[in-house]
Amino acid sequence: MTTSDVDSPGSAARPLVAAHEVSKVFGSRAGEVRAVENVSLHIGVGETVGVVGESGSGKSTLARLLMGLQPCTSGRVEFDGQDLATVPGKELRVLRQRMQMVFQNPFGSLLPHYSAVANVMEPLRLHGRGTKTSRREQADALLEMVGIHPGFGELYPSQFSGGQQQRIAIARALALEPDLLVCDEPTSSLDVSIQAQILALLGELRQKLGLSCLFISHNLAVVERLADRVAVMSQGRIVEEGPTERLFEAPEHPYTRQLLGAVLPVTM
Amino acid sequence: MDVIAAAEGLHSTGLEPDAGAAGAGETVARARARGPWRKAWDRFKRNRLALISLVMCGVLVVVAFAAPWIAPHHYADTDYEALLAGAGADGHLLGTDQLGRDILSRTLYGLRTALIVAFGAELLALLCALVVGLAAGYRGGRAEQGLMAFTDVMYAFPSYLFAIVMVAVLGRSIFALIVAIGIAGWVTQARLVRAQVLSIKQREYVEAARAMGASGPTIAVRYILPNAIGPMLVTTSFAIPAAIAAEAGLGLLGLGVQPPTPSWGGMISEGTRYLLSAPHMLLAPACVFALALLAFTWVGDGVRDAFDPRGDRR
Amino acid sequence: MTMTQAPSGSSSGTPGGPLLRVRDLHTEFRSEDGAALRAVDGVSFDVEPGRALAIVGESGSGKSVSMRSVLRLLPRTGRVTAGEVWFGGQDLLRLPERQMRRIRGRDIGMVFQNAMEAMNPTLTLERQLTEHLLWHGVCTKSEARERAVRALGDVGIPEPERRIRVYPFQLSGGMRQRAMIAMAIVTRPALLIADEPTTAVDVTIQRQILDLLAGLKDQGTGIIMVTHDLGVARYFCDDSVVMYAGRVVERAPTRELLSRPRHPYAAGLLGSSVELGSRDRPLHPIPGNPPDLASRPRGCPFHPRCDRAVLPRCQDEQELIQIGGARAVACWRAEDGHDDQ
């Protein structure tokens, strides 16, 4: 059903990554769980797509499918025209340089036994970029860019606060200069004031670096702020998808309306 | 929730002050890098009993190594003029046994036997456990199925019994004891490694590493292994006293090293036979034996608390 | 008014006066190396019957610790060092434990963040909903069961007669959260303390929980809502108290606070919140990180992050300044003209 890709309004740009009717079924003791069902979604070059949904809606699984971190049960994911399922492991790892991920729990996603700067250098080292000194310089610059004083680079992740850890994680994700940045609930474990810092940082970096972004969150306001186009997920399916303004102003699907209706305004 | 967060923050690792130092303060010099190892060592150092025990263990190892030079007599030398002599007898600080052999010397050589067997067995067990446990935990598949099936059997096959059977098969030599105790012990440790690896595998940083484009072996060796070493060190430090006890236990059953080479278990067994006439025969080896076990166990306790500060001690 | 269960000795309280009056509360924790860390540092607020008070703050601001200080349920390392907590004509902090116990659960109910954790997994709802009725000798066992069934029905659990026999884990998340609220209100407490009751649930359920609590408020129950979410405060709470680093930095009717925050931290919090329809409003995040308890800045704890700070004036202690009838702000520059865009 490629028509939906063509028809969606944001598809003026060439799609960088596209999921075609992907499904993911997990086997468990209770039986099969259909985490993602028949979802098609694409992200154009330079575009930010938001995915919103409540817990258990399958949005995180979708992100992992798009990243090729988990194989699809059915359907296929294409990154820059290549079907991820057919790319051999070695080439897939090379391809991974072009797509990076920021996770919900920054402390959990940083290597606890590496210092901050070593964490940022690690992807460069893995892909054999530069020399040790050049990697170090690059890592220091990245830390500076995300607002961490490089003088603190020798400290370990546990010595930073949650917001700073997320900054380090972002620096690491950007080290390989990826085309696609997938953010899985990057601010939901953070306090309100820190969340704002990270959102501002992400917005700024996205513009500066011309990144394509997949932004996953349960917080509609956060998605509204960052995304060009939004997909609403419920029980493994995308129930509605559209340009951000249209979707938030004139939601069509009852579930979207219910979701929007439940949000509590702060100032209005 | 943040009551708990606050309370735990205070309790735990000194994380909060560090975070503050790295965050608010502009003084770079104030913040000291403290990785997981550094932290564990700092915590270990604060535990005085563990530190003293560590020194004690060092002394025991040196003494065991130097037994031939330190011991006043050879362990098999018999002094027929002083059979069952009490402690403090002429030339025999801790007395002699029924054959007139010097108890102090035999105890020291017994220590030597015990430590050689214990370290040897643990090394063997650890090697097997690491290889199989890591493979089973990380790769799953055959290695895992095999390990689990094997452990199921070994669960019903108590390690002591297994060791007894092994010694019955291999004969009574130091090598046989090392193999018997090592083989009997590795399964439990392999399971622990596997459990540890499985839990680390669930951690987000492993997924993050995959997302960075790291290959399987890189993840296993560079990211999982280093973080599994701490808990493994805890297990190992408890396994050493257990192996010491196993060596003596086999000696007690008459399955230890070939006499007259002394083993603490054999000495205890003989001691109970001459209990009423010569209690020192039992007392001396039992006390040194207990001391050695406690020293190693306290080091283990310290290591555990160092790596798991939220453990039951606090 | 369903306050049939009048708080013991409430007759001595001034009629029409606040239900709960907290004054200058201080709570300390002992750290591992023996240092005393001030988690709550001179907090004061009132709760009126039939009104809801929001205690707003980020993690580590001391909002939950304050609540547990009020109920005297601190962990072992925590201790209330000073202050007064007036409820029903008596200072709870000076009450013998035996009398304090009669107040907990009967006159003051508590709702927790996560019902999965706050309900005992191995006891049925019946046991958990009735045991405190029996502890407090409110009624007989069979009456207690009836009341528990009714409470479950009141919070919107269908088939309460059947559901009362199940274990908490057999309920869905939203249902479990309601069951926990039923547990807190089955004794019809005069005051309900809700500690982030909607943080762990999805937005659609959040709305249901809040509407449920609003019904209680209309029946005359006083409610303290601990939250980090300004939207929750705005939707549900008449008054708000903003906490930062263990202190109250601003106290105001919620609407006034949100339309025109006076303390720079409160303003920063508002500038940091992301809400629907604010896509074009730029974010104004507060720079830096909240201080930790061990190294709190001198004077106003917010001044190192404050763009309006003036040194050394801000390093002096700053009391709450009363501005207008119902507002108080702990900032000497609060009366300065705001030049917010």
Add this chain to the structure above:
Amino acid sequence: MGVVRFFGQRLARLAVSLVAVSIITFGLLQLAPGNFADIQRVTSGATSIAGTGTESMLAETQARYGDDTPVVQQYLTFMKGVVTWDMGPSYRYAGRAVEDIIAAAFPVSATLAVLAVLLALLIAVPAGVFAAMRQNSKADHATMFGVTLGHALPNYLIAAFLILIFTAFLGWFPSSGWERPEHVFLPVVALALGPAAVLARYVRSSMLETLREEYVTAAMAKGGPYRTVVVRHALRNSLIPLVTVVGPLLAALMTGTVFVEALFRIPGLGYYAATAAASRDMPLLMGTVLFFALIIMVVNLLVDLTYGILDPRIRAEGGWTSSRLRKVSTQQV
């Protein structure tokens, strides 16, 4: 998974494990250099049991297995003996059949082990609860010190100290034998202290963990008296997992009897297993090892079943899977 299916699966696995244990043991013993007869010839005269029995017994053994029967055949013959409860004569104890020795020795070991478990529980549960409720007090530290001692010292070393104190110095209890009631005391205490330490540590940490649970705070917030809350909400929930420790513990105890029985010269299973190993009495060693394994597996099965019954989460969800149960039990020990 339903209870019945779970039970059936476990029984099948039990049988498979038993066969595996028997194969391993049998196989290993085949590798052993020298057989019983060789050893008897070498050491004959030195030991008391040689003499007349040996010759006739060797004859009987040869009649049973044949000298050059293939190993597999020998194994099958032996297993047939196990199943029909007719394992033939012991080498070491001439004139006694293996099954008779086991039948006579098992009640002795069982008495020891059960008494020791009871004593251990009697010491450990109050000590653990007490220590947890007074965390970091002097009493807590003292209890935990005792726990370290019990944990670090093997039962035969504890036994040695008990013998030194109660037999050599005080003269209150005999140091060996198994005829009179006073013979029971020292071995049971020696056997119980180690498990008591393990259990007490477990009870303490389990209690501490439960006391930190939010539902305990919630119960306090409902106005529960501290003691009631501790008993109804904390103690109950922290003792349920205790059941899972008792299984491996009983296993440890059963094997622990090997040393204690050897030291106190008590004619239990462990004693016979040890002497059988020392003298390469293969039928007896095989018999005792298999019997040990059977007991341990049955105990573990019963423990898993009990746990499922006690915890409503497992009962209600029908989560009768061994992996889940075992996860609970192995993590803790």
